[in-house]
Amino acid sequence: MNAILIDRPETSAQSGRNAFIQGRNLSKSFGDGAVVALEGADFEIHEGEFISLVGPSGCGKSTLLRILAGLIPKSGGSLQVRGEEVVKPRTDIGMMFQKATLLEWRTAVENVLLPTEMHRKPNDHDWQEAMDLLGMVGLRDFEFSFPRQLSGGMQQRVALARLLHTGADILLLDEPFGALDEFTRERLNVELLRVVAEVRKTTFFVTHNIAEAIFLADRVMVMTPRPGRLAAMIDIPLARPRELSLQQSPEFNALVSQVRDVLGGH
Numbered sequence: 001m002n003a004i005l006i007d008r009p010e011t012s013a014q015s016g017r018n019a020f021i022q023g024r025n026l027s028k029s030f031g032d033g034a035v036v037a038l039e040g041a042d043f044e045i046h047e048g049e050f051i052s053l054v055g056p057s058g059c060g061k062s063t064l065l066r067i068l069a070g071l072i073p074k075s076g077g078s079l080q081v082r083g084e085e086v087v088k089p090r091t092d093i094g095m096m097f098q099k100a101t102l103l104e105w106r107t108a109v110e111n112v113l114l115p116t117e118m119h120r121k122p123n124d125h126d127w128q129e130a131m132d133l134l135g136m137v138g139l140r141d142f143e144f145s146f147p148r149q150l151s152g153g154m155q156q157r158v159a160l161a162r163l164l165h166t167g168a169d170i171l172l173l174d175e176p177f178g179a180l181d182e183f184t185r186e187r188l189n190v191e192l193l194r195v196v197a198e199v200r201k202t203t204f205f206v207t208h209n210i211a212e213a214i215f216l217a218d219r220v221m222v223m224t225p226r227p228g229r230l231a232a233m234i235d236i237p238l239a240r241p242r243e244l245s246l247q248q249s250p251e252f253n254a255l256v257s258q259v260r261d262v263l264g265g266h
């Protein structure tokens with residue numbers, strides 16, 4: 001097995017690339033230490049990487065994302081983005097959840113423009129960009145539809161366009177397609193690959209689905225059951241662009257076994 005054990009994390013010096021996001025002995029507990037959600041996490045993420053995060057329910061995946069987003073404080077260790085400790089929400093980090101949380105009374109494009117409107121009145125350029133982003137996520141001709149006129153998958157596409165419109169270049173996706181049926185989910189994964197290749201953002205993608213994790217990622221971060229520790233960082237050396245048929249290949253199945261072995265070993 002060629003998983004890199006996190007006990008001996010790869011360093012920037014070894015990889016020859018600067019760490020864009022770096023966790024060192026990162027931990028989080030809730031309720032005065034009664035629940036240890038994350039323990040001793042060491043990792044380095046490079047700019048533009050797509051990282052999938054897998055692990056059993058309750059192992060601390062969302063907790064890690066919420067610390068990274070600056071939504072909750074860590075309990076110990078260090079977490080740096082671009083060399084700065086994360087202590088509050090950053091404008092270069094955006095998050096997307098299982099529910100699209102669109103405003104029902106606003107059209108798709110008006111929902112995409114919402115983050116801009118928090119700061120200022122959107123101008124023609126903002127409108128054009130929002131329209132273009134909806135086109136990019138496959139919603140051309142639905143720009144003026146209301147959420148109730150869109151399927152669950154289409155609503156998540158709007159949420160993705162809204163996230164991209166914020167200009168954040170670190171995307172935290174917490175099971176974004178988890179509530180959708182398998183067919184829609186597979187299609188959206190292919191679309192996500194295409195969009196991410198186009199916008200080249202650093203992405204964290206939380207999922208319970210091992211095949212999905214591998215299909216999308218440059219590396220898969222595998223977490224152990226509570227208290228969540230990072231068990232392995234597995235390289236996914238599959239060429240891009242990737243098609244769904246890749247999932248039938250022996251090399252893909254070997255990677256699935258590799259992730260399963262790590263998960264099963266804890």
Ligand SMILES: Nc1ncnc2c1ncn2[C@@H]1O[C@H](COP(=O)(O)OP(=O)(O)OP(=O)(O)O)[C@@H](O)[C@H]1O
Nearest residue numbers: 030031035037056057058059060061062063064226
């Ligand atoms: N605000 C909180 N207060 C107390 N405990 C919490 C809080 N948030 C999370 N936890 C606990 O921390 C642990 C990790 O939770 P987290 O939501 O990060 O797991 P997860 O891996 O994302 O789970 P799932 O896959 O089910 O979404 C769990 O035991 C959870 O109960």
